[in-house]
Amino acid sequence: MRHALLFYCRAGFENDCRQEWEARSGQTGGWETAPGFALFKPGKGGEADPNPPAAKELIFARQMLYVLADVQLGDKDRLTPIVDALKAGKTPAFNDVWLEHPDSDEGKPLSGFCRRFGDIARKALQENNLIDESARYRLHLFFPSMNRVLICSVDPNLAASDWPMGIPRVRMPAEAPSRSTLKLAEAFMTLVPDAESLLKPGMTGVDLGAAPGGWTYQLVTRGIKVYAIDNGPMKGDMAIHPNVKHMRTDGFKFRPQNPVDWLVCDMIEQPARVAQLIAQWLAHGQARMAVFNLKLPMKKRWTEVERCFDLIDQILGAADIRYTLTAKHLYHDREEITCFLARQKAGNKRGR
Ligand SMILES: C[S@@+](CC[C@H](N)C(=O)[O-])C[C@H]1O[C@@H](n2cnc3c(N)ncnc32)[C@H](O)[C@@H]1O
Incomplete structure (x- = not known):
């Protein structure tokens, strides 16, 4: 039975x-x-x-x-x-x-x-x-x-x-400029396998839709140098931190001069557009790992998730890139889910 x-x-x-x-x-x-x-x-x-x-x-x-x-x-x-x-x-x-x-x-x-x-x-x-x-x-x-x-x-x-x-217990850091910081903290705790070994001082990262800086905060406190992309202002320490370079430009157009280790993205946009953008960064080798949100519609959310994952699969499949994709409706998420996408070393099976 x-x-x-x-x-x-x-x-x-x-x-x-x-x-x-x-x-x-x-x-x-x-x-x-x-x-x-x-x-x-x-x-x-x-x-x-x-x-x-x-x-x-x-x-x-x-x-x-x-x-x-x-x-x-x-x-x-x-x-x-x-x-x-x-x-x-x-x-x-x-x-x-x-x-x-x-x-x-x-x-x-x-x-x-x-x-x-x-x-x-x-x-x-x-x-x-x-x-x-x-x-x-x-x-x-x-x-x-x-x-x-x-x-x-x-x-x-x-x-x-x-x-x-x-429900994971996540501490709200007093110095973080927004409560959104809890989302990325929770993602690192529960969604990213072996996160602490993947987040090392000296690494580089890009934060798309960074203002006021809650996600950037999670990266810089781990010693990562961050390009913070947003037309809006960064706040508190994130506006003056030596490891944060704030650039007022469109997150869909920005590309780094050199590949980065981490791409994170919290822009409120159509989920398929975000899925496509992130997959392209990884397909072109501009980032190795990404954490991003997919803001879901009120109805047919599962269908939208499948559509976004298929898009990612098509883009990385066409570039013959093996990848890991995990996703979770985190406690600190509302209408969105949070995803972790990483390029795998050659030889691993492709897929989620
Ligand atoms: C939910 S907020 C991000 C909060 C941030 N992750 C934090 O922890 O403080 C979304 C941000 O995305 C930015 N944004 C939306 N569309 C964008 C675009 N096309 N390019 C750059 N930033 C964008 C908005 O200006 C806004 O600051």
Whole structure:
């Protein structure tokens, strides 16, 4: 029997989560969606793709969990039905337990309850030998409401996110000139594989649509020299930093005299135009790695993502360039997704 799957996402993006999963896994079935999550119950017929995408590769899902039980809870004793369901399912012990709720207006009032109930639940699970630090799976108790819990499990090594609720904690640096800085910080933490080894002092970078300088800040604090391209003004330290060269010119026309290591782009523009621009930079060897945003339309977002990725594939394919492309709807993203594109060394397989 295939388990039901629970996806966490930004409220309003449940259908995008659903469309992505169906398109990439080939699975069909029933869906229940509510702000902040989508629950998928695989249909009986039809075989799934034997290689569904790994949870970490999903764009719109912050987390993906296997549902062990869907339990209704009374107002008084919420603990016994949970312990009973785990015992009835004869589940092995879990390495930890996380209590979570939808990241939505409806879900927010549940955060205090999850905190308080977490200690009680952990103690009861320990008393029932259901917690063992060396166990493989982590237990997630997801409360869509006070009266219902989805009992889920995941192997932390294969989970979409290492963070409770799938929300990374990113510190806002006091010196950064804009909150957009959090987006690039999150991208480096969660989207760029082995980021710290790819971001080295002495490297060079271009920031398209740089003002007031939040993304430039993330690069220069890592010792990277940056061409900041924007007609608007850079602010604070980013206006005077010796490693920042601000150029008031069109981000679609600017090209560096010498190739750079990093290209980052946060221009608010049509996504296909941005995808094409970034792919051309990499195809012409003007940058080796890029982080960029694709501002998505209100409708048919998944279709637009596929269109942009096809464009990138066509451009880099025509130049016979192998590449890695990963993308994520980050916690700090709103209507956009953030992508990482890198040229691969010769010999690697082309594709995403
Ligand atoms: C969302 S803001 C960038 C914020 C910036 N990443 C930060 O962290 O502070 C978008 C910027 O793109 C710039 N922009 C839009 N179109 C542009 C173009 N064609 N060339 C250069 N800059 C452009 C705008 O002037 C604006 O400053």
